[in-house]
Amino acid sequence: MRKRKTISSPKDFTVAELPQTRKDQFFNIFKNQYMTLLKSGFILLLFFLPILVLDIFRNLFDAGFYSQFVDGALTENEYNFSIFVDFMIQSGAEFLLLPLLAVPLSGLNNVFKTMVEGDCVLFGPDFKEGVKGSYKITLVILLVFGIFFLLLRFLVNYFIGVYFIVIPVYSFFILFIIPLTIICLLFSTYYQGNYFNVLSNSTKLYSPYWWKYLLASVLLFGFVFGVNFGFDGNMLPYFKTILLGAVIIFVLPIGMLLLHSISISLFDKYINGEFYPDNQYKGLYNPKIQKKEKDIK
Numbered sequence: 001m002r003k004r005k006t007i008s009s010p011k012d013f014t015v016a017e018l019p020q021t022r023k024d025q026f027f028n029i030f031k032n033q034y035m036t037l038l039k040s041g042f043i044l045l046l047f048f049l050p051i052l053v054l055d056i057f058r059n060l061f062d063a064g065f066y067s068q069f070v071d072g073a074l075t076e077n078e079y080n081f082s083i084f085v086d087f088m089i090q091s092g093a094e095f096l097l098l099p100l101l102a103v104p105l106s107g108l109n110n111v112f113k114t115m116v117e118g119d120c121v122l123f124g125p126d127f128k129e130g131v132k133g134s135y136k137i138t139l140v141i142l143l144v145f146g147i148f149f150l151l152l153r154f155l156v157n158y159f160i161g162v163y164f165i166v167i168p169v170y171s172f173f174i175l176f177i178i179p180l181t182i183i184c185l186l187f188s189t190y191y192q193g194n195y196f197n198v199l200s201n202s203t204k205l206y207s208p209y210w211w212k213y214l215l216a217s218v219l220l221f222g223f224v225f226g227v228n229f230g231f232d233g234n235m236l237p238y239f240k241t242i243l244l245g246a247v248i249i250f251v252l253p254i255g256m257l258l259l260h261s262i263s264i265s266l267f268d269k270y271i272n273g274e275f276y277p278d279n280q281y282k283g284l285y286n287p288k289i290q291k292k293e294k295d296i297k
Contacts, residue, residue: 018285022116025283026261029115030254036121037257040108041249043127047104048248050097052241058090059240084157091153095146102139107131108253109138109189112260118283130189137188140195145181148173174221179206179213186263191271205266212262216255223247 019025030037062083069079110130114121152173159165183202193201206213227240272280 019283020285022261022265022284025116025118026257029257033115033121036111036115036123037253038249039123040111040253040256043104043108044252045245045248047100048245050100051094052244054090054093054097055244056238056241058086061086080160087157088154091150095150098142098146099139102135102142103131105142105185106133106135106138106189108256109134109185109260112256113189115257116260116264116283117279134188137193137195137198138185141181141184141188141198144195145177148177152177170221174217175214178217178221179210182213182216182259183263186259187267190264190267205270208270209262209266213259216259220255 019028065074065079065082065086068074069076074082107127107130110133111121111123111126113130114126152169155169156166180199180202183206184198187202187205188198191198191201227243268280272282
């Protein structure tokens, strides 16, 4: 078994330099562990490659359908139906790839948990530990999300232009499905439990910080929606793939770190303080707590 190495700093540091809030810790990790974030991005890209390839092929097929429509080989109804079928085939294939995506999410969530709890990261062992410990629950959460996502895609594409159906479906997905999926994934990383236990606690925890998770949901949905509709079909599909790849490598790990920082603040306040006091504010320097512990000794 590999041992965690102690890395010497080029200069001495004082206790005051340690992060005292999760906000300070976020920027501290971003500044000092950027290579871990970058490595996480490449791991994510590796596992997302099949989905990106699927998207390229769908765009090529859609471009072919569009050419046939322009040439008169397809009627408007036939063209729309072909696009709908093509989109649903891609959605079904992506659903089948969820067991693959559960690997990087379970592994990297444990890596990010290690960082925000202030422990030294051993990327490989920590990644494997996360996959071993939370792959099953991560997969269940993703499968439930995938079912809702399939239903969303079916409804908004089948009833395209029917706004009294499409808008409520989009709203429900943004307001509840995406935020609760995020919280479930993070909660299952820090605490053990079956899916129903994770869902129940995540639903309760959504209330205090709902607006922060909702903001993440809106940004994620807005970006994916905008990219899909802006570069689909014959409109620069390869540029779309490059853009998505860059976001996966450079932006998604930062977003994951931010969500971990928000979530552990929530856990400290509503769970750790009452049930796991030894884990409360783990990874932070809190002068009041340190003074109290010193007085006890």
